[in-house]
Amino acid sequence: MQKHIAVSPAHSAVNVEVVTTPRGLKLWLVRSHAVPVVSLEFAMRGGAAQDPAAKAGLGSLMAGLLDEGAGEFDSQAFHRALDEKAVEMSFHCDRDHWSGRLRTLVKNLDRAAELLKLAVNAPRFDEEPFERVREHMNARLRHLANDPGSLAGRSWKAKAFPHHPYGLPADGTLDTLARIERPDLVRSAKRGIARGGLMVAVVGAIDEQGAAALVDKAFADLPAKGDLEAVAKAPFASLGAIDLIDLDVPQSTIRFGRPALARDDPDYIPSVVAAHVLGGSGSMTSRLFREVREKRGLAYTVFGTFYALEQGTYFYGGTTTKNERARESFDVAQAEIRDVALNGLSEEELEKGKTYLIGSYPLRFDTSAKIAAQLTQIQLERRAPEWLVERNRTIAAVTLESVRRAAHRAFGDGSLLTTVVGRPEGF
Helix, strand or coil: CCCCEECCCCCCCCCEEEEECCCCCEEEEEECCCCCEEEEEEEEECHHHHCCHHHCCHHHHHHHHCCCCECCECHHHHHHHHHHCCCEEEEEECCCEEEEEEEEEHHHHHHHHHHHHHHHHCECCCHHHHHHHHHHHHHHHHHHCCCHHHHHHHHHHHHHCCCCHHHCCCCCCHHHHHHCCHHHHHHHHHHHCCCCCCEEEEEECCCHHHHHHHHHHHHCCCCCCCCCCCCCCCCCCCCCCEEEEECCCCEEEEEEEEECCCCCCCCHHHHHHHHHHHCHHHCCCCHHHHHHHHCCCCEEEEEEEEEEECCEEEEEEEEEEEHHHHHHHHHHHHHHHHHHHHHCCCHHHHHHHHHHHHHCHHHHHCCHHHHHHHHHHHHHCCCCCCHHHHHHHHHHCCCHHHHHHHHHHHHCCCCCEEEEEECCCCC
16 A cells, blocks of 8 residues: 655644555545544546536436435435444535545444445435435425525526536526436436546544555445546636626625636636635625625625636625615625736735635644545645645745736636626616
8 A cells, every 4th residue: 555644734633645445546544533433535527517408407416316225225224224323424416526425433434334335336216215306406496496696696607608517507407307317317327436536535543454445345346437528618708798687676686707717727826815805705804895895884795706617717706785786886896806906915915815825724624524525625626635735835925926917817807797686776
């Protein structure tokens, strides 16, 4: 077994070992014996981007059924087996990948591994859980049908990425979910669930032999390769457009965004610092929060952040405000975006932004489940374990010049694709 050690961002006990199992799989391992628990997270590329347009939501429906019966166990028997050993297991479908999580006591590790193996190797997709999970998804879609935030987000993505999987709703629609049949689920699992490209993180009271045995038991019998469709680059469309969706509500929900720099771009990290200072994902210290809420009282919250997908990266933000103040809120937000694009950040803003991004990073590693999730995410980003240290060093090295250049490249002239739901005045 090969191993590689990386020091954690907090210089604590989060040391990563890269282990090769006897059957040739790789995993990232972090040993933590504080409690007798093991957390495992895995990911495989694919996700909702593989859904046919007419059957959007297929990947999410498939993921929702992996723990609803497998092998000789129907849905009730499988959940009973999980409950008997207090095993937590779940599966998820994101835009570019499928993922799964397992959490168990060390004493129940063998049984947990057996159940995980069944779930990924032999899902049943029986009729009763199939219809039940689909109806649960339908109920959620009906609930969100008139939700302004959901309407704005879906419409914005459809306008930003037309004729591309990123423009489709990952959870589908009532029409697309209705078209999905059991053979579609079987084909989706067969095409997507494979050990080639498997990314795994194991965290907890376990050594490298135990972690390797766990991973081999769960995944080594999967097909070597899947059969994924190639996903094209996602060109950003409709920049500068404003899309209005009429809804009889007293407030307008605004979503805006534009293309951004790819994750492998040399200016990506400086642009992330600029985006944090600008929008801060809702941070109360961000420029947007200060200008929109604190100075003018236009909205309760406002946010802006980057989303880096495999085939496209974009800046995305928004707010909700009274209809009569919607245009003012948008104009204030866009003015701040343009100012950052043109002038970059002040020295004080840069230092505060870097300090927050570096200082808050260890909070992502304060539980075994969070550590496993972060290590899997780093693998999805095609980074090495050294990124745990390099990430903060790279942020610390951002200068006023580099952040000004990156902000100009990322935000351009400040033009935005905007979706507004409500009855806004001034648009």
